Amino acid sequence: MPTSCAPSSCAAPIRRKPRPPNNPLSSMKIQNLRKKIDQLDSRLLTLLNQRAKLSAAIGQWKLASGSHVYAPDREEHLLRTLEGKNAGPMPHGAxxxxxREILSTSRACQRPLQVACVGRELSNAWVATRRRFGSSDNYQSLSSLTQVINGLSRRKLDVGVVDRPTLIALVWEKPALAKKFAVCGDITLPARAGRNGNGARDVYFLLSHSPVPPTDYSKTVVALECTAAFGSVKEWQAAFxxxxxxxxxxxxxxxxxxxSKSRWLVELKGHWTADDLARKLEPVQMIRRWLIVGSYPEVPHYA
Amino acid sequence: MPTSCAPSSCAAPIRRKPRPPNNPLSSMKIQNLRKKIDQLDSRLLTLLNQRAKLSAAIGQWKLASGSHVYAPDREEHLLRTLEGKNAGPMPHGAxxxxxREILSTSRACQRPLQVACVGRELSNAWVATRRRFGSSDNYQSLSSLTQVINGLSRRKLDVGVVDRPTLIALVWEKPALAKKFAVCGDITLPARAGRNGNGARDVYFLLSHSPVPPTDYSKTVVALECTAAFGSVKEWQAAFxxxxxxxxxxxxxxxxxxxSKSRWLVELKGHWTADDLARKLEPVQMIRRWLIVGSYPEVPHYA
Incomplete structure (x- = not known):
């Protein structure tokens, strides 16, 4: 028995007792509601396992046909279809x-997605990566973009995550390297206090083996350098x-x-393979150089 | 048209085309499987919305009766029951x-859970917090444990998250403060390279208004100071x-x-309200002082 000092405890007496309900019926009603939730959960469990089985069957075909486990266009189509059918009260974001977790489970039933980010565990890039993918995917932390590109080329990786300026700087200087991968999405982290202003948004690009086919909600990211420097987004918008x-x-x-005053990142509606993009940028005299970073499905902000 | 420099592109031609399947039947089979998944998704959507409606109804009762939105014992019971029924192929972790997201949605249909961590956005404490709770909960970053405790006392917060040494240091010095909250869980972040060794595990405590009632899988966390210093876990285990x-x-x-050689954190099976705990610690002569940090359900490692 410890004698020099009395034991102390930070566990206070149990206080969590709901105030008695107004009438006994309401307590019965709660028990009824909880029972219904339990029944729903059993049915959800059955459906989730059925979905996992079907995904595993598709996975076998994918492996045999050399098809990719990660198809951002198909996943976005599935989510938008469900949103179209969603009558609530569950919000689209929820x-x-x-x-995100159901699709992660489905992918894992095929073959766990191999995802790598440029940055150590718990770095911002790692946080961004975990935010987009699910708990059943496999994560790696790599120390350079070159490692990610090599991993993608050798098919050791399905997806790489890298911050925006690092990727653009590389392909701006060495466009030939860009043949080894394609940008297939982006992830935005919440803006942090005290870091607003130029280049402060924490945005990451997703890289995969191959470009994403056109969808009805494709967007194209273009990096461009102008012949003149613009001091603000408004000035730029007026010129363009x-x-x-x-x-x-x-x-x-x-x-x-x-x-940096003459360098801009622009997101345009549509896929870069559509003729529109060249038609839109051609008449603009002020562009010194432009680079199509990639085209991929636009993901709603609440996602 | 940019003339000084030809436009360059990092979007390579679309290469993602699955190799043709061995026979047309297999392509039909895939279409069939995808159709079945679509049907399952529609049913899942319906069930998820039904669950959200039932949760909202329970939420009204909870608000009226002054009951808490967050009940870690009930949530753990629900998860363990589902795991008991889970025949696979979906793993328990998935x-x-x-x-985690379904429960977060359900809570949000009652009233979004107010969760705060001690640490800025994207800090390790923030990452730990986001790991335990879901996307539909409300998050705040606070700069001190005192702010979290005040938030809990004033019922502005449902849950606070703080790193383990900070919490123990506070209640070790000021046991009276511990009456204002209860430890209701913990979160362990993955160990980081180069930070192994003493005190290196990133573990966080969850704080709430009230202690968690006993469950079949309760564990009790005890901080204790010994009369002797032990050099290793093995030495400690032999003495205790x-x-x-x-x-x-x-x-x-x-x-x-x-x-620090004489200070240990110990996790024991059972709830601190059970007589066992005092019976277990009483015969141990080497304890100079002990502090029950809290009792809460043990969450499996794969969670």
Whole structure:
């Protein structure tokens, strides 16, 4: 028995007791509701296992046919179809969060997705990666973009995650390297206090083996360098008014060496294989150089 | 048209085409499997919305009766029941990951859970918090444990998350403060390379208003200071062999001032309200002081 000092406890007496309900019926009603939830959960469990079995069967075919486990266009189509049918009260965002895990489980029943980020565990890149993929995917932390690109080329990786300026700087200087992978998505982390302003948004690109086919909700990310420097997004928008209808987002970001005031990252509606893109950018005299980073499905902000 | 430099592109031609299947039947089979998955998804959607409706009804009762939105014992019971029924192929870990989001949605249909961690956004404490709770809960970053405790006392928060040494140091020095909250769970982050050794595991405690009632899988966390210093876990285990059968985990951790070689954190089977705990610790002469940090359900490692 410890004698020099009385034992102390930070566990206070149990206080969690709901105030008695107004009448006994309401307590019965709660028990009824909970029983119904239990029944629903049993049915959910059955359906989830049926889904896992079907996914495993598709996985066998995918392996045999050399098809990819990760198909962002198909996943986004599935999610948008479900959102179309979703009558509530579950919000679309919650539906997507549940399906992030369901799709992760389904992929794992085929073959766990191999995902790597440039950055150590618990780094921002790692957090971004875990945010997009699910708990059943396999994660690796790599120390350079080159390692990620090598992993993709050798099919050791399905997806790589890297911060935006690092990727653009590389392909801006060495466009030939870009043949080894394709940008297939992006992840935005919440803006952090005190880090607003130029280039402060934490955005990451997803890289995979092959470009994503066109969808009805494709967007194209273009990096461009202008002949003039613009001081603000408004100035830029005025100069590039020809893009207005297809423009989704424009941001001044810094990559590599060079005048960051003349370098912009632009998101346009549509897939880069559509003729529209060249038609939109051709008349713009102020572009010194442009680089199509990639086309992939736009994911809603609440996702 | 940009003339000074030809446009370059990192979007290679679309290469993702599965090799043609061996026979047309297999392609039909895939289409059939995908159709079945679509049908399952529609049924899942319906059940998830029914669950959300029932949760909202329970939420109204909870609000009226002053009951808590977060009940870790009930949630763990639900998960263990489902695991008992889970015939696979979905692994238990995947089931828990999907349910982390389903339960988060259910809570949000009652009233979004207010969760705060001690640490800025994207800090390790924040990562730990996001790992345990779901996408539909509300998150805050606070700068001190005192702010978390105040938030819990004023019922502005449902759950607070703080790293283990900070919490123990506080209640070790000021046991009276511990009356204002109860430890209701823990979260372990993956060990990071180069940070193994004493006190290196990133473990966080969950704090709530009230202690968690006993369950069949309760564990009790006890911080204790010994009269002698032990150099290793093995030495400690030999001296405290009386605890062997109820001992789940023992770890030398550093908190506050004092000889860290004589301070240990111990996890024992059972709830602190059971007589066992005093009976187990009483015969141990080597305990100078002990502190019951809390009792809460043990969560499996794969969760």
């Amino acid at each position: 539906l997507r969060s549940i399906y 008014s020809v893009l207005r209808r297809s423009l989704l987002h424009v941001e001044q970001i810094k990559w590599g060496k060079g005048n | 089931l828990r990951s999907i349910y 062999s009386v605890l062997r059968r109820s001992l789940l985990h023992v770890e030398q951790i550093k908190w506050g001032k004092g000889n």
